[in-house]
Amino acid sequence: MATLNKVEQAKAGFCGLDLAPRLSELSAAGWESLDEATLTIHLKWLGIFFRPVTPGRFMLRLRLPNGVIHADQLDVLAEAVDRCGSHGSADITTRQNIQLRGLLLEDMPPLMAALERVGLTSRQSGHDNPRNVTGNPLAGIDPEEFIDTRPLVDRIQAAVLGPDGPRNLPRKFNVAVGGAPDSFLLHNDLAFLPAFHDGTLGFTVMVGGFFSAQRNELAIPLGLWLQADQLPAFTLAVLRHYERQGDRSNRNKTRLMYLIDALGLDCYRAEVVESYGAVAGADAAALVPHDGSHLVCRAPRDICGVHAQKQPGLHWVGLHVPMGRLHADGMGDLARLARTYGSGGLRLSESQNALIADVPGDQLEALLAEPLLQQFRVDPGALAAEAVSCTGNRYCSFALIPTKSTAQAVVEELERRLEVPHGVRTHWTGCPNACGQPYMGSIGLMGAKARKDGEMVEAVKVFLGGSMAADPRLAELHDKGIPLSELPEALEQILVERFGARPRALPA
Numbered sequence: 150m151a152t153l154n155k156v157e158q159a160k161a162g163f164c165g166l167d168l169a170p171r172l173s174e175l176s177a178a179g180w181e182s183l184d185e186a187t188l189t190i191h192l193k194w195l196g197i198f199f200r201p202v203t204p205g206r207f208m209l210r211l212r213l214p215n216g217v218i219h220a221d222q223l224d225v226l227a228e229a230v231d232r233c234g235s236h237g238s239a240d241i242t243t244r245q246n247i248q249l250r251g252l253l254l255e256d257m258p259p260l261m262a263a264l265e266r267v268g269l270t271s272r273q274s275g276h277d278n279p280r281n282v283t284g285n286p287l288a289g290i291d292p293e294e295f296i297d298t299r300p301l302v303d304r305i306q307a308a309v310l311g312p313d314g315p316r317n318l319p320r321k322f323n324v325a326v327g328g329a330p331d332s333f334l335l336h337n338d339l340a341f342l343p344a345f346h347d348g349t350l351g352f353t354v355m356v357g358g359f360f361s362a363q364r365n366e367l368a369i370p371l372g373l374w375l376q377a378d379q380l381p382a383f384t385l386a387v388l389r390h391y392e393r394q395g396d397r398s399n400r401n402k403t404r405l406m407y408l409i410d411a412l413g414l415d416c417y418r419a420e421v422v423e424s425y426g427a428v429a430g431a432d433a434a435a436l437v438p439h440d441g442s443h444l445v446c447r448a449p450r451d452i453c454g455v456h457a458q459k460q461p462g463l464h465w466v467g468l469h470v471p472m473g474r475l476h477a478d479g480m481g482d483l484a485r486l487a488r489t490y491g492s493g494g495l496r497l498s499e500s501q502n503a504l505i506a507d508v509p510g511d512q513l514e515a516l517l518a519e520p521l522l523q524q525f526r527v528d529p530g531a532l533a534a535e536a537v538s539c540t541g542n543r544y545c546s547f548a549l550i551p552t553k554s555t556a557q558a559v560v561e562e563l564e565r566r567l568e569v570p571h572g573v574r575t576h577w578t579g580c581p582n583a584c585g586q587p588y589m590g591s592i593g594l595m596g597a598k599a600r601k602d603g604e605m606v607e608a609v610k611v612f613l614g615g616s617m618a619a620d621p622r623l624a625e626l627h628d629k630g631i632p633l634s635e636l637p638e639a640l641e642q643i644l645v646e647r648f649g650a651r652p653r654a655l656p657a
């Protein structure tokens with residue numbers, strides 16, 4: 150048997166969920182008294198992240214299935230951030246999720262109780278766990294959707310967090326459900342894409358997508374088609390198989406695609422079908438072979454702006470949240486606007502933006518006049534709307550550059566200089582771990598170091614050509630080190646030469 154890597158050794162025989170009843174005791178003892186494995190590994194089973202950049206100030210990552218959140222829930226999060234004073238903030242993540250920053254360990258027990266009261270959880274949101282399950286951000290209100298992904302995503306989360314769910318995966322695991330023509334999801338370990346079989350709408354299964362410092366892959370067809378009802382048990386079957394069979398010796402070669410490589414796709418499929426039989430029982434409908442064709446055919450929509458919902462007379466109002474960064478007052482205002490002008494329902498997108506749902510036509514004018522919409526605009530520029538960024542060096546010790554602030558400043562500068570005729574997705578990430586998904590961007594930017602005037606300076610690697618459209622592909626390396634001081638000029642040239650941007654006319 151292969152030797153367990155160090156993390157596996159630390160996880161063996163102890164599940165971080167067992168810390169839940171001891172959280173008050175641990176926080177009373179003080180974070181400095183905790184051993185390294187508790188602090189940096191096991192607490193993540195509760196969604197609690199020790200941040201070496203801000204020792205003593207923790208991050209809490211929630212689970213928001215399908216990116217759905219209600220104003221009452223957002224209020225609870227806003228209060229938690231507000232109590233952290235100048236340390237507090239929150240980020241909308243690329244998994245339609247929210248993570249809170251600046252919390253003390255002693256904040257956690259009352260916050261966990263408050264989350265539970267409003268139907269939220271942070272359980273198993275970090276480390277080697279199945280991460281927030283994503284879906285169509287417009288599910289249920291989308292005139293273009295094939296199927297409402299919300300109930301499916303909710304059922305998958307319930308199965309994954311339930312008593313039969315995995316507790317000790319070899320690595321993190323991303324699951325997503327597509328429901329619309331623009332549900333690009335091939336960056337997930339397991340993605341269900343809407344597809345027909347014999348005239349019935351169901352899902353084809355895609356497996357093995359992931360980004361890392363070592364390897365980047367788009368998911369490939371597994372060759373199976375499922376009815377909607379089969380998704381939760383099938384997800385559980387895949388996770389249990391991965392928990393049993395995934396490699397635990399080398400963490401750099403442990404994501405699902407490595408297991409598929411090791412077994413071969415046919416053998417992997419056969420083993421997953423067997424695992425499904427064990428999970429779903431003898432009465433479950435058979436899994437159907439499928440060629441992998443599906444209904445997803447174009448890149449995700451920009452959700453910003455005012456759009457008619459499928460419900461007559463109602464609209465969603467998509468707001469651009471710059472780099473996904475929120476503060477307590479903005480969160481509170483967002484909740485108030487959702488309640489005042491809509492049903493209280495809000496959604497988060499993978500592009501780190503937010504939308505207010507269910508706004509009647511006669512409320513639009515008043516909503517659009519709210520001061521918050523000067524900050525979170527409905528009409529951001531073509532670059533700002535879909536600029537995605539990881540955390541960067543304010544909170545992440547791996548970051549080689551201040552990702553969010555650099556992205557914000559460069560995008561603003563480029564929009565001052567250029568007219569860009571259509572949306573250009575820029576994905577900014579602080580290091581090769583690729584949390585900002587640089588390979589998915591039309592332009593991907595990754596923190597790096599480069600030599601300038603004889604000195605090492607902050608820089609980015611630039612990747613070009615990523616596409617989430619009908620013919621998806623990963624962006625490829627274009628330049629391995631542009632100093633940040635030269636970045637606006639370099640990107641200006643790329644935007645003019647490759648994306649049809651034109652210099653703005655100077656004011657007379």
Ligand code: SF4
Pocket residue numbers: 539540541542545546547548549552578579580581582583584585
């Ligand atoms: Fe941190 Fe790197 Fe991930 Fe950015 S990409 S959040 S810098 S680990």
